[in-house]
Amino acid sequence: MADWVLYGAALLVGALLGSFLNVVISRLPRSAGLVEAEGRPSGLAYPPSQCEACGRRLRPFDLIPVLSYILLRGRCRTCGAEIGIRHLLVEIGGSLLGVATVYLAPSALALAAIGILFFMLLALTVIDAETGFLPDRLTLPLLALGLGFSFAPFTPSPVQSFIGALVGGGGLWLLAFAYRLFRGREGLGGGDVKLVAAGGAWCGAVALPALLLIASVTGLLFALFQMVGGRKERALSAELRFGPFLCAAIALTYTAELLELFAPG
Numbered sequence: 013m014a015d016w017v018l019y020g021a022a023l024l025v026g027a028l029l030g031s032f033l034n035v036v037i038s039r040l041p042r043s044a045g046l047v048e049a050e051g052r053p054s055g056l057a058y059p060p061s062q063c064e065a066c067g068r069r070l071r072p073f074d075l076i077p078v079l080s081y082i083l084l085r086g087r088c089r090t091c092g093a094e095i096g097i098r099h100l101l102v103e104i105g106g107s108l109l110g111v112a113t114v115y116l117a118p119s120a121l122a123l124a125a126i127g128i129l130f131f132m133l134l135a136l137t138v139i140d141a142e143t144g145f146l147p148d149r150l151t152l153p154l155l156a157l158g159l160g161f162s163f164a165p166f167t168p169s170p171v172q173s174f175i176g177a178l179v180g181g182g183g184l185w186l187l188a189f190a191y192r193l194f195r196g197r198e199g200l201g202g203g204d205v206k207l208v209a210a211g212g213a214w215c216g217a218v219a220l221p222a223l224l225l226i227a228s229v230t231g232l233l234f235a236l237f238q239m240v241g242g243r244k245e246r247a248l249s250a251e252l253r254f255g256p257f258l259c260a261a262i263a264l265t266y267t268a269e270l271l272e273l274f275a276p277g
């Protein structure tokens with residue numbers, strides 16, 4: 013198959029997966045009881061996609077990724093409610109991740125593994141940014157899948173993976189415990205602990221320092237930018253939502269391993 017056909021398909025499938033992810037991102041926190049449902053749908057697949065404001069069922073024409081958003085100028089066709097730029101960004105992000113997955117994958121099994129990792133991280137990133145939660149329903153399967161795929165030839169060895177999960181999750185749990193002890197309030201959530209365990213499982217123990225360094229540096233830079241931007245109170249008072257930076261760090265570390273920038277062992 014010509015390369016451009018393959019990458020064209022990846023772009024399209026990625027956008028469609030992004031479109032599906034938008035529904036999951038909206039509904040999973042409600043379905044898991046993390047945020048109020050307020051009469052809005054919380055089933056992940058049922059009812060089918062509908063406007064969050066007026067409940068109108070979306071027709072196939074409204075469901076074309078990216079194009080529908082642009083043609084409708086980001087508004088519901090019936091009630092005019094704003095659809096939210098997040099929907100467009102997740103669809104575009106899905107396209108880019110689709111292309112990256114095809115580019116990085118050395119085999120069909122790797123294609124599945126990388127795709128699952130990237131899209132679950134995208135969902136976790138947006139859910140944490142919007143709600144402040146990293147749902148167990150995503151972090152725990154991600155951890156299990158990381159351990160499972162370690163038996164495939166393109167990932168860290170099972171030993172690396174299991175030690176990575178144990179040391180990553182355990183280390184962060186200790187850090188969270190110490191923070192609670194000394195500051196008397198929650199600094200890192202349990203979701204962060206499970207996410208780092210999953211990151212250790214996917215990337216291996218040897219990669220953990222790099223992974224945590226990337227997440228901390230990008231997280232601190234972001235907090236600094238918020239302070240410089242005059243949002244000092246918000247940056248300091250709000251608990252730092254670490255999830256998005258952890259997700260980005262896991263994706264980057266795993267990508268570096270696939271490109272053999274450093275050997276996971």
Ligand SMILES: [Zn+2]
Nearest residue numbers: 063066088091
């Ligand atoms: Zn509507």
